[in-house]
Amino acid sequence: MKLESLSPPGFRPSRHLYRGEKGGLAPQRERLPTHVDNHSLYTYLDRGSEILITPSPNTLTNVMKLFLDTAIVSDIEDRVSTGLIAGITTNPTLIRKSGRDPWKVYTDIIELGVEDLSIEVNGETSKELIANAVTVNKNYGNVATIKLPCTIEGLKACKYLANIGIRVNMTLVFSSSQAILCSLAGATYISPFIGRMDDNSLTGLSLLHDICDVFEKQKVETKVLAASIRDVQSVGRSFEFGADICTIPPKVFDNMASHVLTDKGLEQFNRDFLT
Numbered sequence: 001m002k003l004e005s006l007s008p009p010g011f012r013p014s015r016h017l018y019r020g021e022k023g024g025l026a027p028q029r030e031r032l033p034t035h036v037d038n039h040s041l042y043t044y045l046d047r048g049s050e051i052l053i054t055p056s057p058n059t060l061t062n063v064m065k066l067f068l069d070t071a072i073v074s075d076i077e078d079r080v081s082t083g084l085i086a087g088i089t090t091n092p093t094l095i096r097k098s099g100r101d102p103w104k105v106y107t108d109i110i111e112l113g114v115e116d117l118s119i120e121v122n123g124e125t126s127k128e129l130i131a132n133a134v135t136v137n138k139n140y141g142n143v144a145t146i147k148l149p150c151t152i153e154g155l156k157a158c159k160y161l162a163n164i165g166i167r168v169n170m171t172l173v174f175s176s177s178q179a180i181l182c183s184l185a186g187a188t189y190i191s192p193f194i195g196r197m198d199d200n201s202l203t204g205l206s207l208l209h210d211i212c213d214v215f216e217k218q219k220v221e222t223k224v225l226a227a228s229i230r231d232v233q234s235v236g237r238s239f240e241f242g243a244d245i246c247t248i249p250p251k252v253f254d255n256m257a258s259h260v261l262t263d264k265g266l267e268q269f270n271r272d273f274l275t
Helices: 073-080 092-098 102-110 126-143 152-163 176-184 194-199 204-217 232-240 250-256 260-273
Strands: 017-021 024-028 034-036 042-046 051-055 065-069 087-089 117-120 144-149 168-173 189-192 223-226 245-248
Touching: 065 073, 065 250, 073 102, 073 250, 087 245, 092 102, 102 117, 102 126, 117 126, 126 144, 126 152, 144 152, 152 168, 152 176, 168 176, 176 189, 176 204, 189 204, 194 204, 194 232, 204 223, 204 232, 232 245, 232 250, 245 250
Parallel strands: 065 087, 065 245, 087 117, 117 144, 144 168, 168 189, 189 223, 223 245
Antiparallel strands: 017 024, 034 042, 042 051
16 A cells, blocks of 8 residues: 655654554554555554554544543443544543443543543542642643533632643533533533433423523633433434534444434345345
């Protein structure tokens, strides 16, 4: 395969590149020239005698994105390989369900090549939240997005972390007023919990619509990350109402690609191929 170099002489990529290894993708700290096969969805990294492959990054920034909401590394690996997952969200409940040490889970996820991983920190005061967030940032760098609860202490911590350049995902958002405060505190993302509101006889999608409407009118930079999504229909409606990102369980991701009419049509096409 003939590869075309897109890297000018002396070019040194500013982000980490990744290489294939047994058990997944591991961080590749070396700065390497990049080559692209124009007929492939993959970037090829020339290391002399071997060609290393990593999914090409999405160069479009103002597009809807999907995050995966899980802490099961095998589930993440299977779906990240599609090139359709832009990030991962976790929380203490998901970590507990994994049955593993949280730090090992985060490391394994990052070694898959994930570039945006939401990690929740705990603390009763803003100082405790900040201290734990800084520790996470030291361990995982810019890959880590710090998840904080939408409380006064959480908002104070968000403001501080945003001012020093650390991404924050404000979680457990259940009202437009909370979303506004999170935005004023400099949050990168706010996470309204759609499904959990529905569980409590409230309308999660209606809240999402209200938040997106306010953010659009006010030209807010904070991204709306629709969370606690339970079904495929809610993904489509969330994007319809203006969500920037939906974080979804692996099962919902799988179901998005499934439809009974697709199955029937494919079955017919396969029969026709044989005739």
